[in-house]
């Protein structure tokens with residue numbers, strides 16, 4: 001019999017093992033940040049280029065490494081954090097397996113410079129895919145500097161598997177936020193492509209939250225504090241009215257480590273029961289302290305799941321203390337003595353009353369189906385419903401591609417659509433009924449409108465009479481900034497100042513009543529790269545804007561608005577599916593209805 005078992009060469013074994021630790025640039029950022037924290041750094045600088053795909057650099061002022069330690073730290077199972085099995089039951093550091101540096105070095109080009117305090121020379125090591133390239137002495141500050149370049153350079157399949165820069169950057173930022181929130185006692189600086197995104201001074205937990213999420217956050221937070229034998233809780237939940245439809249800021253830190261726990265999240269949701277719409281998610285920033293021996297340490301360190309010994313009690317304590325804080329808050333406004341006035345900013349967007357006092361100029365000559373509107377003759381108008389009145393239905397004059405013309409006429413001429421569940425528009429046709437999904441239909445309408453106008457280079461943009469200010473986080477501002485130029489070509493004109501976007505003009509065929517929400521959706525959709533299948537940037541942007549700015553399911557529509565949706569949908573080139581390949585409407589023939597009664 002032939003022997004068939006091979007011993008894998010070390011570099012292959014390393015690459016395979018690396019897969020567990022390093023999934024994407026964000027994993028490298030997390031591991032390196034944790035190493036700097038374990039090294040007792042009080043200041044950590046992070047620099048990334050191309051969302052970390054080209055380079056990730058972390059510089060700390062921690063204890064540094066000796067020449068010998070620096071020389072072996074890239075080997076597997078080399079750690080200074082435990083020395084025997086007993087230590088496993090009292091882990092105080094973030095790492096202890098000695099895997100991260102070996103894994104990172106296996107799949108990238110690494111340069112390490114490290115010096116202990118009070119030692120004259122630093123050690124500089126270069127590694128290319130687990131292979132030592134150089135090891136020499138050099139001059140440097142005390143602490144450690146690590147550059148990780150060209151992640152997955154030797155595993156093309158994994159490199160190709162990385163998502164767009166927007167998506168990878170979001171992952172990197174998420175890791176950075178998780179680590180920096182857990183350590184307000186450390187100063188963090190974050191640079192993205194040479195631009196400083198965060199500069200977080202040493203502070204307390206509350207100020208760290210505010211430094212990350214903007215000065216307005218201060219008034220949203222309700223303190224939660226509890227101290228029992230098995231669990232200590234300290235942190236904040238956001239007031240119910242600031243709950244978000246998309247999963248907002250939800251952070252549990254257990255013993256200073258970010259964890260995800262559907263079970264604990266459920267405890268918070270149940271504490272908010274009755275205070276928020278069940279479709280909304282509360283935001284929270286909560287530090288939990290438990291005896292390390294009550295936590296299962298065999299959970300893999302790169303995973304964020306956690307197992308507690310006494311899960312039920314932790315759930316109950318958490319739920320009760322959040323409920324208690326919310327109760328106190330609703331009886332009397334929270335007296336916030338910690339409030340730092342210097343963090344307040346001098347304007348209040350809420351007081352501006354968006355839909356009432358902010359008007360838009362609309363061009364009455366503008367016909368969305370002809371693209372020949374002039375820029376003059378504006379009247380002030382400020383709601384979708386009113387605007388619809390000015391958009392006369394011209395669908396009969398449009399050529400139809402996908403739908404039987406007679407069928408369309410019978411739809412378009414029908415004046416009595418019915419809206420059901422604030423989601424579907426039902427209309428009679430010659431041969432039966434059609435049921436339209438209002439949100440998807442409107443996405444299709446806007447998408448074609450944007451693509452058409454962009455292709456013809458005729459974007460009808462309308463200036464807002466009063467530019468509108470919306471506050472965003474620094475990361476959101478950066479995201480908007482990266483797309484500013486292309487959005488501008490789509491009629492979306494805005495300036496970015498500090499943590500504010502000042503909206504000057506918007507495309508003429510979008511709803512202005514809820515721009516704040518539309519812009520938040522816009523950022524969410526850019527980050528989530530919806531959809532991946534776009535064939536050009538203009539197509540992608542058309543999809544993003546149409547998804548963000550469309551009227552949503554759940555909105556009650558007036559008859560005129562329903563008619564507008566029906567007529568505009570059937571004037572589209574593609575009527576059957578939304579830009580994301582989902583059905584916009586279904587048809588039920590009378591014969592089918594007849595059959596149902598048989």
Ligand code: ADP
Pocket residue numbers: 031035036038039060062063064065069073078079080081094095096097098099100101102143144
């Ligand atoms: P672990 O963190 O599990 O010990 P790593 O592979 O992440 O394993 O790191 C290996 C060792 O290298 C650490 O135990 C530590 O002694 C040393 N090290 C890594 N990063 C730093 C740093 N930034 N400063 C000082 N020492 C470091």
Ligand code: MG
Pocket residue numbers: 031034035094095096100101
């Ligand atoms: Mg480590």
